[in-house]
Amino acid sequence: xxASLVLVSxxxxxxxHAWIDKAPRETRVEFKAPKRSVEANAKMWAMLTDIASQKxxxxxxxxxxxxxxxFMDALxxxxxxxxxxxxxxxxxxxxxxxxxxxAEFGGLLEIISxxxxxNGVVFHDTSN
Numbered sequence: 745x746x747a748s749l750v751l752v753s754x755x756x757x758x759x760x761h762a763w764i765d766k767a768p769r770e771t772r773v774e775f776k777a778p779k780r781s782v783e784a785n786a787k788m789w790a791m792l793t794d795i796a797s798q799k800x801x802x803x804x805x806x807x808x809x810x811x812x813x814x815f816m817d818a819l820x821x822x823x824x825x826x827x828x829x830x831x832x833x834x835x836x837x838x839x840x841x842x843x844x845x846x847a848e849f850g851g852l853l854e855i856i857s858x859x860x861x862x863n864g865v866v867f868h869d870t871s872n
Contacts, residue, residue, distance in 0.1 A: 750778075777845035784849060788812075788841075790869035791856050798865050816841060818855050819848065 749760050764773065780788075792808035792815075800806070801814070816838060824837040844852065860867060 777847065779842070780844065780846055780849040784846075784853065787869055788849075788853060788856065791853070791860065791867055794867050794869075795856070795860060795865050799863060812841060813838070815852060815856050815859070818859075819844075819852050 747763065749756050749763075751757050751760065767773070789808060792811045795811050796806055796808045801810075806814075813836070825834040826837055827833075828835045841849070841852065857867075859865075
């Protein structure tokens with residue numbers, strides 16, 4: 745009932761056309777921009793790890809994942825908190841960075857890089 749194709753060749757594009765031609769009425773079709781590369785993902789985690797090992801936030805030592813949430817918020821993508829069902833905490837309803845397009849992900853890397861430069865972070869992964 746679900747299928748996904750990445751349009752990387754004429755053959756795959758033709759397969760997508762064939763699927764659309766054969767799809768029953770009311771089938772939902774979704775088009776998404778290309779996602780980030782494995783290398784870009786590795787660069788993000790290397791940068792976040794450098795920040796996590798060198799900086800604190802309001803006196804707290806944050807994990808790389810915590811820093812990612814802060815930078816995603818700067819990209820206007822993540823920190824939407826609501827009370828949990830038990831009423832004793834919060835749930836983040838934000839979007840995952842894995843849903844970002846290549847352009848949005850590039851913007852995220854720029855925000856991380858700029859913040860690091862402004863705050864004296866030494867980035868060890870200089871690739872990309």
